[in-house]
Amino acid sequence: MDNQQKNKNVILIGAGVMSATLGAMLKELAPSWNIKVFEKLEKAGAESSNEWNNAGTGHAALCELNYTPEQADGSIDIKKASSINEQFQLSRQFWSFLVNHKRIANPQDFIMSIPHMSLVQGEDNVRFLNNRFEALSKSPLFKGMEYSADLEKLKEWIPLIMEGRTSTEAMAATKIDTGTDVNFGALTEMLFTHLEEQQVEMNYNHAVKDIKRSSDSTWEVKVQDLENNKIEYHNADFVFIGGGGGSLPLLQKTGIPESKHIGGFPVSGLFLVCNDPEIVEQHHAKVYGKAKVGAPPMSVPHLDTRFIDGKKSLLFGPFAGFSPKFLKTGSNMDLLGSVKPNNVFTMLAAGAKEMSLTKYLVQQVLLSNEKRVEELREFIPTAKLADWDVVVAGQRVQVIKDTDKGKGTLQFGTEIVTSRDGSVAALLGASPGASTAVHAMLEIFQRCFPDHVGEWEPKIKEMIPSYGISLAENPELLQEIHTSTAKALQLDEKSPIGI
Template identity: 45%
Template sequence: MKKTDCILIGGGIMSITLAKLLQEIDSSINVKIYEKLSSCALESTQSINNAGTGHAGYCELNYTNLNKHHEVNIDKALKINGEFNVSLQFWSFLARKYKGFKPKSFITQVPHISFVKGDKNISFLKKRYEALIKTTPFKEMHFSRDRETIKEWAPLVTDDIKDNIAMTRVELGSDIDFKSLSEQMLKILSSNKNFSLYTHHEVKSIFQKNDKTWDIKIYNSKNKKIILINANFVFIGAGGSSIQLLQKSNIKNQIGYAGFPVNGEWLICKKQSITKKHFSKIYGLAGPNAPPMSAPHLDLRIINGKRQLMFGPFASFTFKFLQTGSYLDLLKSIRIQNILPMLHVFICNLNLLTYLVKESKGSFKDKMNALKEFYPLANEKDWKLTSAGIRVQIIKPYKKIGGKLEFGTEVVWSDDSSLAALLGASPGASTSVFSMLNVIEKSFKRRINSKIWKDKIEKMVPSYNRDLSKQPSLFNKVRRSTYKTLGFKI
């Protein structure tokens, strides 16, 4: 049996980011990534399977809900903004250190806009703006109800809209091609003799031995052979199938967890005469009973250097956990311990289920009508429908017999922190560096407190363990340095 330090299951942005962080901190750590498919970043990290939004809280209205006193709670927006800032700092560090790491290949400055109609929603947006503008990270946000200003910000949107409308805009938003980012990091990783990537390798079992190490049984679909690997640490970052792999580990802390899969589709336009008129990401409000991930948005995307517009996502229910998965995925994930949490969630979210089933029956014309709420003059001939990937939301045990549906991300650890599994979806990839630093902090806690490790992390992420929103001078210093390296205009 072969031995290694770390096994990372799944070749998406999370595993690749964790591998790069570990190798930067200590290049002697042996890291192996095992990916089931023919190459990395083909599921959730695939460019077309996500919105490509650098989630910073600028435009995502579901990050700033009203509380019972009808006040806007901005805590989540500030939290996500800080976490995204950590990613920006790490990518900037890589760009300064490695000539082959090219930010222009994966990140583009694209303004982020929030868009609402009607007096009630305009009132909410104004409250949101007034709360956020007082904070350091959002001090450059602009609000407008003026038609001419809005037309300048979003030419396609203002055409033929009769309702009262309002927008907020932040110039320093971003569009990110996470697949390209993953490939850039893999190129650097491949030069390290202690890093290995294995594609066409599917994990069949995960077992913890008495010495607290892990035996992993892996099937090589190319040569049809089974290999056995022993590792000190295991990370499960396999997107939708993480819940199934976590169940294979049989750790106590996974008991009661289950998955709630949501499928998505985009409307896409590549017609240059249209794409050149739209240069932002515009987010609206999610409809009644709709999951937060389905908040409609009209996005400029830059993929492989080419502009295209995406609208959606249109969410629907599915039984698959991955695009390349099986329609039996949901059924196979059912265990005695998670039956009650699953039933509780499905019963308590019948409106959501009804919405998802209804959306799955929606026609192309229905989806075009939704687009016309943003872009009234949209022509069906210019748009086509394509997959937006699958997101498996978290069902977790709640209280004694109930379950709770979560739309964020969560890491589940073994008691000794030698195994970590990332579950859930948004904001996901945008906060990958922050999330993976948290994994390192907990799973390598005996080493994280050493001065060598701390110094290296602070060199990669100058704001490490600091709240930039409360330190304006440090925030401005980090922002200038980071954005300059990444090619943004400040």
């Protein structure tokens, strides 16, 4: 039996949306491979993928201003925004494949249409937003976006935000109706239910304690059965570490060279949530503002309509905080335990460079609920403390590594780390994260299974018709995919490109 035909043993660590996506794709591409999943919690999607532990935004760069930086000459760089939009289109296509082929059902249980908006105040910010709108409008990926600095139009778009507003400061917003709210917790549970039906072995209440290379070049994974307090050993040809904030310590245990000189900085989060139907019904959009000076990009303030368990709510935040835990259910020793001889100088360099972030986090930690509602009033002038509750969101571990920008550079995106031989892959970092999970898995296929990608390509293209094609350069295909995925996922079918 040659390598092309060998049935591999695959271990997925963490039952979040990343492992669920990888497992679902592998079962389509290599159905005979043996897959085991180990999750320390009692069920799937209970940590970072849980619907209350993330913003639930289908990140397509439609409203997130940090993806379109302003250059020194005043021009707007849309390369990152375009890339993230294209990546989200891959996820829409794969989810549609799963629905159309009855791998999962009822897409409205995990995805809903919702307008995505950007909102700014002040003359400089209004100028920036207008320039951003003009730059994005030249790309078919963002056609259908509207811009207005007219207060009457804004009252029509965002009545709750405009009600009771007395400031005479200039305001402007962009709006695009093809945005989405995604319940990644529900999606994760659906995917793992499907995988169990495909004989994927699910092991809940099982914590991975160590990962070591065996003499036969496979990986030995040491696992503790938390219910019976037993130690088990499992071997795999390929290990995927998709444990959210817990991925870095597990990656370090592998000892692979690629795990060196990488650190992590945990940031916790809080949201304000409103469930009062009278207030909730006055707002129907995800509205993103601009991050404050010194604030990390994942702390961009936004007021979101959310659909969770069939109920509509409003969330505002996030408010950043600090905890040394790498997971919400983690240990206070996580941060200290992640500091190794090979990354200590990387971590120290980051600490010296990120004083503004440290100051921002201290300020955020000290905020009272009254102060949080004062920040909310920048979005909703009439907001009352009694109408809003605090929800503790998930932990995010920002990657720190040495780059061409210097030692100890804080990364604010999603990072994929793979061993040279492709036998280990780990997913680190935060936003856009879950929204671009399919793109991340395609990258892992290229790095870890190069001998298989060629034979898999026809199936990949069946699942993801735009695979290997730039939708920005093929507006007709973009139109076709937008229409087909909107139909499959039961989304608003308004065309994003007007052709």
